[in-house]
Amino acid sequence: MNTISFPENRTQWFSDARFGMFLHWGLYSLLGRGEWAMNRERIPLEEYTQLAAQFRAENYNPREWAQLARDAGQKYMVLTAKHHEGFCLWDSKTCAFNAVNSAAKRDLLGEYVEAAREAGLKVGLYYSLGDWFNPDAEKGWKGDEAAKTRFIEYTHSLVRELMTGYGPIDILWYDLPQNFSANEWRSIELNAMARALQPGILINNRAYTSEDFSTPEQTVKAAPKGRLWESCMTMSGVAWGYRRADNEWKSPQAIAQTLAQVAGGGGNLLLNVGPDETGRIPDRAGEILREIGAWLRRCGEAVYPTQRHKLPWSLGGNLTLGRDGRSLYWFLNPYEGPQTTLGGLTNRVQNVSILGKGAIDFEQKGPQLKLVGLPETAPDATQTVVQIELDGAPDFDVSRVIGGADIHPHLPD
Numbered sequence: 001m002n003t004i005s006f007p008e009n010r011t012q013w014f015s016d017a018r019f020g021m022f023l024h025w026g027l028y029s030l031l032g033r034g035e036w037a038m039n040r041e042r043i044p045l046e047e048y049t050q051l052a053a054q055f056r057a058e059n060y061n062p063r064e065w066a067q068l069a070r071d072a073g074q075k076y077m078v079l080t081a082k083h084h085e086g087f088c089l090w091d092s093k094t095c096a097f098n099a100v101n102s103a104a105k106r107d108l109l110g111e112y113v114e115a116a117r118e119a120g121l122k123v124g125l126y127y128s129l130g131d132w133f134n135p136d137a138e139k140g141w142k143g144d145e146a147a148k149t150r151f152i153e154y155t156h157s158l159v160r161e162l163m164t165g166y167g168p169i170d171i172l173w174y175d176l177p178q179n180f181s182a183n184e185w186r187s188i189e190l191n192a193m194a195r196a197l198q199p200g201i202l203i204n205n206r207a208y209t210s211e212d213f214s215t216p217e218q219t220v221k222a223a224p225k226g227r228l229w230e231s232c233m234t235m236s237g238v239a240w241g242y243r244r245a246d247n248e249w250k251s252p253q254a255i256a257q258t259l260a261q262v263a264g265g266g267g268n269l270l271l272n273v274g275p276d277e278t279g280r281i282p283d284r285a286g287e288i289l290r291e292i293g294a295w296l297r298r299c300g301e302a303v304y305p306t307q308r309h310k311l312p313w314s315l316g317g318n319l320t321l322g323r324d325g326r327s328l329y330w331f332l333n334p335y336e337g338p339q340t341t342l343g344g345l346t347n348r349v350q351n352v353s354i355l356g357k358g359a360i361d362f363e364q365k366g367p368q369l370k371l372v373g374l375p376e377t378a379p380d381a382t383q384t385v386v387q388i389e390l391d392g393a394p395d396f397d398v399s400r401v402i403g404g405a406d407i408h409p410h411l412p413d
Contacts, residue, residue, distance in 0.1 A: 007199060007200045010199075010200050010202070011202060011212060011228060013075070013122060013170075014076075014122075014171075014202055014212075014213065014228055014268065015228060015266075015305070016075075016304055016305035017075035017076055017122070017268055017304065018075070018259065018262065018263055018267075018268050018269065018303050018304035018305070018306075019072070019073055019074045019075060019259060019268065019269055019271070019296075019303070019304070020069075020074050020075060020076040020077065020078060020122075020124070020230070020268060020269070020270045020271070021065070021068075021069040021072070021074045021076070021077045021078070021270075021271060021272075021273065021289075022077075022078050022126075022232055022240070022270045022271060022272035022273070023065065023077065023078065023079045023080065023272070023273060023274075023275065024080050024083065024240040024241045024242075024272060024273075024274050025079065025080060025089070025241070025242075025274070025275045025279070026080060026083045026085055026087050026089070026241065027048070027051040027052060027055055027085055027087050028083070028085060028241045028242075029241055029242040029274065029275060029276055029277040030051050030054055030055060030277040031051070032242055032243060032244035032245075032276070032277070033239075033243060033244075034238075034239030034240070034241045034242075034243050035080075035083055035084070035085075035239065035240050035241030035274075036084070036239075036241075037241075038084075038085055038132055039084070039132060045132070045133065048085070048132075049097065049133070052087065052097065052101065052102040052103070053102070053103055054103060054277075055099075055102040055103050055104055055277070056103045056104055056278070057099075057104040057106065057108060057278065057279045058278050058279070059276075059278035059279045059280045060104070060106075060108060060111070060275075060278065060279025061279065062108075062111050062112040062114075062115035062116070063115045063118070063119070064281075065077070065112070065115065065275075065281065066115045066116050066118070066119035066121055067119065068281060068286055068289055068290070069116075069119070069121055069289075070119055070120075070121065070293075071289065071290050071293045072289035072290065072292050072293040072296075073292065073293045073296035073297070073300060074121070074271075074289075075121065075122060075304075076116075076121055076122035076123070076124055076170065076171065077112075077116045077121050077122070077123065077124060078124030078125070078126050078171055078173050078270060079109070079112050079124070079125065079126060080126040080128070081109050081125045081126060081127055081162055082095075082126075082127055082128055082131075082158065083126070083128050083241075084128045084130045084131065084132055084175075084176055085132055085133060086131045086132055086133025086134055087099075087102075087133065088109075088158070089107075089108045089109040089112075090107050090108070090109035090110060090161070090162070090165065090166075091107040091110070091165075092158065092161055093161065094154060094157040094158050094161060095133075095134075095154075095158060097133050109125075109162075109166070110165075110166060113166045113167065113169075117167070117168075122170040122171065123166075123168070123169055123170050123171070124169075124170060124171030124172075124173055125162050125169055125171065125172060125173065126173040126174075126175060127158070127159060127162065127172065127173065127174055127175070128174075128175045128176045129155060129174055129175065129176055129177045129180075129185065129206075129207060130175070130176030130177070130178070130179060131151070131155075134151060134154060135147075136148070136150045136151035136154065137151050137179070139151075140152075140179075140180070141179040141180060148180070148184065152180075152184065152185060152186060155185070155190070156186070156189075156190055156193065159172075159190060159193070159194060160193060160197070163193070163194050163197040163198050163201075164197055168198065168200065169198050169201055170200065170201060170202065171201065171202050171203075171204075172191075172194055172198075172201055172202070172203045172204070173204050173206075173215075174203070174204055174206040174207045175206050176206075177206055177207050177208055181208065182207065182208035182209055185207055185208065187207040187208055187209045188209060190207065191203055191207065191209060191211060202228075204230075212228055213227070213228035213229055213230055214227060214228070214229040214230070215229070215230055215231075215232055216229065216230075216231050216232075217231075217232050217233075218231075218232075218233055218234065218238075219231065220258060220261040220262055220265065220267070222265030222266065222267055223267070225266070225308060228267075229265075229266075229267040229268070230267060230268040230269070230270050231258070231262055231267060231268070231269055231270065232270040232271075232272065233250075233258065233269065233270070233271055233272065234250075234272045235249060235250055235255075235271060235272060235273055235285055235288065236248045236249040236250065236284075236285075239274065240272050240274060241274045242274035242275060242276045242277070242282070243274070246282070246284075249284050249285070249288060250288070251288075252288050252291040252292050252295065252382050252383075253333075253382055253383055255269075255271065255288065255292055256292065256295055256331070256382055256383035257317075257318065257331065257333055257383065259292075259303050260302070260303070260317070260318035260320060260331040260333075260383070261318055263302070263303045263304065263306045263318075263320045264306075264308075264311065264318050264319060264320045265308065266306075266307075266308030271289075273285045273289075291382060292382070294382075295380070295382040295383060298355060298356035298380065299355045299356060299380070299383065299385045301322060301327075301329075301355070301387075302320050302322070302329035302331070302355060302385045302387070303320070305323050306320045306321055306322060306323060306329075307321045307322070307323060307325060308321075309321040309325075309393070309394065310396075311328075311394065311396070312344055312396045312398050316330065316332055316333070316334075316336065316340050316341075316342065317330060317331040317332050317333035317334075318330075318331045318333070319331070321394060322387075325393050326389060326390045326391070326392060326393065326394075327387055327388070327389055327390070328345075328387070328388040328389075328390060328394050329355075329385055329386070329387055329388075330342060330385065330386040330388060331383055331384075331385050332378070332383075332384045332385070332386060333383065335377075335378040335384055337374035337375050337376050337377065337378070338372070338373060338374045338375065338376055339370060339371060339372050339373075339374060340370075340371050340374065341368055341369065341370050341371070342368075342369045342371075342388075343367055343368055343369075343398060344367050344396040344397055344398035345364075345367065345369050345388075345390075345394065345395070345396055346367065346395045346396065346397050347390040347391055347392060347394060347395055348364070348390070348391040349362060349364050349369055349388055349389070349390060349391075350389045350390065350391060351387075351388075351389040352369075352371060352386060352387070352388050352389070353386070353387050354379055354380070354384060354385070354386055354387075355380075355385045355386070355387055356380065357379050357380070360372075360373060360374060360386075361373045367397060367398075369388070371386065
């Protein structure tokens, strides 16, 4: 096999991005009970496939999705080209169970790729290796070697279609590899094929190979320093696909805090929305994302691009370090005006301000930095962020207080 030549700085955009939009959309959206409905409710295949005749996507406008992502401050999008149900959102020549053969009669994936690219967003495609539609998948993992061979070839063919039909693709996001091993999937060969067709692509670690980035799910768990990582999380409840009964939406404040955590650990947040059966993103999801975007326009310098640095964890909220290496950002959570203290900082502090609001008074005594004269109530309803300008790279010494355990337990060096 020929050696693949990677473009220079291939991963830099991902390292700087911090925030992306995950989109779970498929036939399960018609049911409105989440993306696992077919499996969890044991819906027979012959009944489930009939949903394609109802899938009209009449309100699908991916330019609106892309505009919402931009409004939210997100830098890339990842759409479920094929989820576990086996339904393909593109005009597949390998799988007839696809969008063009549904009531929509459109290549929905192609429209998404074009819209994201027009909006200046990086384009990601999610592909579930698992498949509840193709009978060879189940026969294969139950021991039918001929069926397994056919299914693996089917998988490689579908991925090849995605890598050749839509111009430059920035992310290939696998999922559900559990039924076969990396050798059975021929993962190394599969990814080599994807990279040969898309030399700049980034591939996640869910085909049982490490590839470019790790993908902790529903949690913030930083990878070792030097390794790209991305936490994927839902905006509401546990389902990724559309649920009509959703009423557990994460607040903008909670999402801002998660962004602070991932930025502090040098990672990204891939935040999921589940469009409804018509292709509309729920109103509440849009409201939350726009509020986050407004906050990022005020405070985005504390989130992206930031450096990963050995910072202590604080009772007063997460810390991030600006790209200049001298600006420390403190996310005050909970907000405890009119005074709060950061301990252990040995640098000389030159200036302190609330992002979007202006300078505030401070006192520095030995290892204590006291912010004084803060407003009684939080000056930023979404998330108050304080910028601390230092005389050099931040240096902390909290060992006299907590025995040297100066690194947040969830963010390794």
